[in-house]
Amino acid sequence: MKSYLDLIPISAKNHKKQGRMTLFCIILSVFLVTVIFGMAEMAIRSQQYQEIKTGGNWHVIFSDIDQETGALIQVRPEVACSSWYAYVKEASGFSIDGRAIGIAGIDGEAYASMFEHELVEGSFPKSYNEIVLSESAKSILKVKLGDMITIDGIGETFTISGFAAASANQMRYESFSVLLSMEAFRRHIPAEDYTEQLVVQLSTFCNMQKVIADITQTFHLNEKQVAQNGNLLMVLGQSNDNFVIQLYGCAVVLFFLVLIASVLMITSSLNSNVMQRTEFFGMLRCIGATKKQIMSIVRREGLRWCKFAIPGGLAGGVVVVWILCAVLKWISPEYFAEMPVFRVSGISIFCGIAVGLLTVLIAAQSPAKKAAGVSPLMAVSGNAYQIKSVRTTANTRFFKIDTSLGIHHAVSNHKNFILMIGSFAISIILFLAFSPAINFMNHAINAVEPYTPDVSVISKDNSLSVPKELAEQFGDQDFVKRVYGRMFAYDIPTEENRQINLISYEEHQFDWADENLIEGAVEDVFSTENAVLAVYNSDYSLHVGDKIILDANGVSQELNIVGVLSKSPFTNTPGTANIICTEDTFQQLWGESQYTILDLQFKRGTTDEDVNAIREMAGSEFTFSDRRQSNQQALGSYYSFALFVYGFLAVIALITVFNVINSISMSVSARMKQYGAMRAIGMSTRQLVKMVTAEAVTYSLVGSLAGCLIGLPIHKYLFEHMVTGRWGDPWNIPISILASIVSMVIITAIAAVGGPTKRIHNMSIIDTISAQ
Amino acid sequence: MNLLEVNSIYKTYGAGETAVNALKDVNFSVAKGEFIAVVGESGSGKSTLLNMIGALDTPTSGKVFIDGKETFTLEDEELTIFRRRNIGFIFQAFNLIPELNVEQNITFPLLLDYKKPDLAYLEEILTVLNLQERRYHLPRQLSGGQQQRVAIGRALITRPMLILADEPTGNLDTQNSNEVIALLKNASKRYEQTIIMITHNRSIASTADRVLQVSDGIITDFGRCGE
Numbered sequence: 001m002k003s004y005l006d007l008i009p010i011s012a013k014n015h016k017k018q019g020r021m022t023l024f025c026i027i028l029s030v031f032l033v034t035v036i037f038g039m040a041e042m043a044i045r046s047q048q049y050q051e052i053k054t055g056g057n058w059h060v061i062f063s064d065i066d067q068e069t070g071a072l073i074q075v076r077p078e079v080a081c082s083s084w085y086a087y088v089k090e091a092s093g094f095s096i097d098g099r100a101i102g103i104a105g106i107d108g109e110a111y112a113s114m115f116e117h118e119l120v121e122g123s124f125p126k127s128y129n130e131i132v133l134s135e136s137a138k139s140i141l142k143v144k145l146g147d148m149i150t151i152d153g154i155g156e157t158f159t160i161s162g163f164a165a166a167s168a169n170q171m172r173y174e175s176f177s178v179l180l181s182m183e184a185f186r187r188h189i190p191a192e193d194y195t196e197q198l199v200v201q202l203s204t205f206c207n208m209q210k211v212i213a214d215i216t217q218t219f220h221l222n223e224k225q226v227a228q229n230g231n232l233l234m235v236l237g238q239s240n241d242n243f244v245i246q247l248y249g250c251a252v253v254l255f256f257l258v259l260i261a262s263v264l265m266i267t268s269s270l271n272s273n274v275m276q277r278t279e280f281f282g283m284l285r286c287i288g289a290t291k292k293q294i295m296s297i298v299r300r301e302g303l304r305w306c307k308f309a310i311p312g313g314l315a316g317g318v319v320v321v322w323i324l325c326a327v328l329k330w331i332s333p334e335y336f337a338e339m340p341v342f343r344v345s346g347i348s349i350f351c352g353i354a355v356g357l358l359t360v361l362i363a364a365q366s367p368a369k370k371a372a373g374v375s376p377l378m379a380v381s382g383n384a385y386q387i388k389s390v391r392t393t394a395n396t397r398f399f400k401i402d403t404s405l406g407i408h409h410a411v412s413n414h415k416n417f418i419l420m421i422g423s424f425a426i427s428i429i430l431f432l433a434f435s436p437a438i439n440f441m442n443h444a445i446n447a448v449e450p451y452t453p454d455v456s457v458i459s460k461d462n463s464l465s466v467p468k469e470l471a472e473q474f475g476d477q478d479f480v481k482r483v484y485g486r487m488f489a490y491d492i493p494t495e496e497n498r499q500i501n502l503i504s505y506e507e508h509q510f511d512w513a514d515e516n517l518i519e520g521a522v523e524d525v526f527s528t529e530n531a532v533l534a535v536y537n538s539d540y541s542l543h544v545g546d547k548i549i550l551d552a553n554g555v556s557q558e559l560n561i562v563g564v565l566s567k568s569p570f571t572n573t574p575g576t577a578n579i580i581c582t583e584d585t586f587q588q589l590w591g592e593s594q595y596t597i598l599d600l601q602f603k604r605g606t607t608d609e610d611v612n613a614i615r616e617m618a619g620s621e622f623t624f625s626d627r628r629q630s631n632q633q634a635l636g637s638y639y640s641f642a643l644f645v646y647g648f649l650a651v652i653a654l655i656t657v658f659n660v661i662n663s664i665s666m667s668v669s670a671r672m673k674q675y676g677a678m679r680a681i682g683m684s685t686r687q688l689v690k691m692v693t694a695e696a697v698t699y700s701l702v703g704s705l706a707g708c709l710i711g712l713p714i715h716k717y718l719f720e721h722m723v724t725g726r727w728g729d730p731w732n733i734p735i736s737i738l739a740s741i742v743s744m745v746i747i748t749a750i751a752a753v754g755g756p757t758k759r760i761h762n763m764s765i766i767d768t769i770s771a772q
Numbered sequence: 773m774n775l776l777e778v779n780s781i782y783k784t785y786g787a788g789e790t791a792v793n794a795l796k797d798v799n800f801s802v803a804k805g806e807f808i809a810v811v812g813e814s815g816s817g818k819s820t821l822l823n824m825i826g827a828l829d830t831p832t833s834g835k836v837f838i839d840g841k842e843t844f845t846l847e848d849e850e851l852t853i854f855r856r857r858n859i860g861f862i863f864q865a866f867n868l869i870p871e872l873n874v875e876q877n878i879t880f881p882l883l884l885d886y887k888k889p890d891l892a893y894l895e896e897i898l899t900v901l902n903l904q905e906r907r908y909h910l911p912r913q914l915s916g917g918q919q920q921r922v923a924i925g926r927a928l929i930t931r932p933m934l935i936l937a938d939e940p941t942g943n944l945d946t947q948n949s950n951e952v953i954a955l956l957k958n959a960s961k962r963y964e965q966t967i968i969m970i971t972h973n974r975s976i977a978s979t980a981d982r983v984l985q986v987s988d989g990i991i992t993d994f995g996r997c998g999e
Binding site for chain 2: 391392394396400405412674677679681682683684686764765766769
């Protein structure tokens with residue numbers, strides 16, 4: 001040993017158990033921070049990538065500006081890339097093969113920079129007579145790279161130099177657009193048909209809002225001349241939208257809550273650690289250590305634990321984030337294709353290390369002072385510290401001795417009690433604070449419904465023209481999971497001078513509809529003649545038992561309402577009820593057996609070639625709507641956010657469980673000698689368990705109460721800023737969330753008693769008395 | 773019948789080269805009401821012997837019979853209850869419960885049985901131990917001698933047949949030591965209890981009815997004092 005501080009590793013070897021508990025607390029804290037920041041970065045990156053992929057990597061568009069102003073903006077140092085851009089809509093009179101098209105023009109360099117992922121085949125047009133088409137045009141026009149096509153309205157023939165990724169809307173509505181170089185656009189499109197805009201990509205290192213404001217002011221632009229890419233700026237943390245700024249504020253609040261949770265957990269552990277070693281510190285003081293030296297020892301001990309705990313916490317956090325990335329890629333491989341699985345988030349590592357070190361240094365202050373304050377007399381008076389710290393008697397009047405001792409153990413040392421309930425309460429507070437994110441997510445991101453198809457084959461004039469045989473052909477394909485069609489009859493007059501839309505469902509659609517049933521029974525449609533379901537409409541209220549009399553092909557027919565649904569996928573028109581029947585009922589009423597629309601859902605792994613095969617089978621007489629891309633986008637957005645929110649709530653729940661178990665274990669370890677003496681006098685194991693359980697329940701009940709009292713206002717604040725302000729949902733006490741986290745804390749506390757008491761039971765009484 | 777029978781007790785700690793034989797083939801018996809002093813050098817095995825008798829620790833081999841019951845064949849719960857009701861412990865370090873006052877500490881074994889104390893008997897113990905004015909005080913408010921008296925009271929409250937005292941005067945000054953020994957002897961005679969006490973103090977040992985010496989784990993019965 002070269003200095004007194006070398007005593008630390010030697011002492012640690014003899015107090016491995018206490019050290020392990022503190023180590024565990026630090027690991028948990030670092031793990032928590034690493035996972036949160038790693039998951040947040042993962043979610044933000046995937047959103048960033050998706051925004052750039054779908055909308056392009058541009059930040060602001062300036063319109064109605066002259067060339068000179070544009071040139072001045074372009075040379076600003078904050079402008080990373082820019083281009084003049086123009087667009088004519090589908091209604092502008094340009095078409096290919098009779099299909100109206102939109103045409104856009106942009107510089108090649110800017111296109112490569114801002115729309116990096118768009119070009120999927122070929123190259124950007126280099127000459128005036130080259131064009132890029134949306135990829136959807138391949139199947140619609142049956143064209144390929146190098147083919148020549150004529151654009152009506154321009155009256156010229158162009159060579160297809162490339163294909164760009166089709167947007168979700170283009171896939172869904174079977175449309176496509178054309179891209180020209182800016183020079184070609186100016187040459188071919190009459191100037192009066194368009195206005196050029198300057199699309200700008202700013203440097204990610206600048207304050208974009210400041211730059212945009214500066215440009216607006218310098219060139220005297222008004223609000224209408226400046227359009228920001230709000231979605232992308234939001235995920236870059238550069239938005240000036242009030243709502244988004246509130247979201248950032250909420251994120252800061254949550255960060256500090258996590259920091260407080262970490263400090264509380266570690267302080268509680270270090271405090272308990274010091275309390276158990278008062279004789280040791282007294283002995284050091286006896287020998288001649290100064291108060292400063294004692295404080296150094298405690299602080300150095302904490303930092304020594306960091307040496308092992310921080311890498312452990314970081315490694316655990318990184319692995320969890322990898323697992324979550326892998327899960328996302330498995331759930332939605334197309335959406336998350338570009339997301340790397342084994343990426344290490346620099347910010348999460350930095351924050352994990354910083355929080356680990358900071359929290360240990362902050363948390364060690366109080367126990368260090370306490371240790372330094374231990375009198376040298378402690379070395380000779382054994383458990384005198386514990387005796388001296390008790391100031392009130394246990395109440396044995398209202399409870400039995402074991403219960404009253406347990407409660408007293410919990411509350412007698414005020415500081416320790418506050419630390420313990422604080423660490424219990426913080427888990428509840430964190431859970432409540434993060435749960436508004438679920439409501440936010442459910443509003444902001446639309447998940448895909450179970451009835452959403454991947455592809456639809458639709459009658460072009462909404463008539464009953466899609467043959468049933470086509471459904472059978474589709475169903476025979478291996479990659480098709482499900483085929484379901486609907487027959488529509490619109491605006492049918494009823495005897496009560498009302499109107500209905502009659503829609504047929506098959507069995508899958510009835511199963512899905514069951515979730516929205518508010519009256520009656522879905523299965524009654526199959527068992528009752530002319531039985532139908534009505535969709536709730538405030539203008540045309542129908543209930544079970546009502547009858548609708550209509551004229552179907554000259555025959556008066558009576559429909560019986562056997563069920564009412566709260567909603568359906570179809571639009572509710574005022575005064576017109578949507579009525580759902582079986583295919584047999586529809587056929588019987590209208591004599592028609594063909595569909596208006598056929599929906600298909602595919603199995604995982606279905607390729608574009610498979611989908612093209614379906615398109616070929618459908619032929620060109622129907623509209624082929626490919627919704628896979630929009631479904632993927634919706635699913636991807638939802639899953640990345642859901643995984644972050646639910647994943648984080650799961651992490652909080654896990655940390656709660658570990659913290660409760662660790663706290664109870666530490667509390668038992670601190671009183672080992674006392675428990676040994678009680679056992680020697682005659683306390684049975686059952687009574688010991690009751691005593692420790694009473695202590696654990698006291699911590700968890702009071703901690704839960706404190707957590708609810710503090711957490712509910714925080715939940716309200718965050719809910720009102722994240723949800724009420726945007727969508728108007730009123731705040732309500734989140735009873736189910738509260739019940740689940742509080743019961744988890746209490747159940748875990750009771751269950752946590754088992755381990756330590758079993759340990760004591762397995763030790764001989766003498767070993768318990770002499771335990772340190 | 774003897775109250776206590778110790779048959780062939782061995783206690784070995786560790787194994788192999790580092791094995792330590794704390795007790796070797798210990799055999800003796802104690803009649804009811806005897807006051808036994810156990811003497812020996814530090815590390816001789818005195819406390820180990822007391823722990824075996826009180827079933828605080830288990831022997832490597834051997835048997836202990838208290839009032840005809842073989843203690844080490846009892847189930848844990850049964851043994852705990854037996855110890856609570858029939859054996860009183862007095863430790864050198866007092867081992868009082870810090871959050872219970874004097875009265876509660878003394879009646880602790882009864883509280884563990886969920887029984888209410890015999891108030892008259894409790895008063896008697898408090899009087900004998902001179903603790904009436906301290907009955908509601910916490911251990912931190914008592915002197916060492918007073919704390920040890922509380923520990924004695926706790927050992928007496930259930931009227932156990934056997935009291936085991938491990939150096940009860942080890943942390944006390946001479947005056948307090950003499951008072952504590954006198955109290956123990958009085959209680960032993962008054963309540964016909966058997967006391968086995970470890971002591972380093974030869975003058976205290978000389979007041980006992982019998983002296984057992986433990987040396988390197990081997991017990992020697994010196995017989996009655998004065999014989």
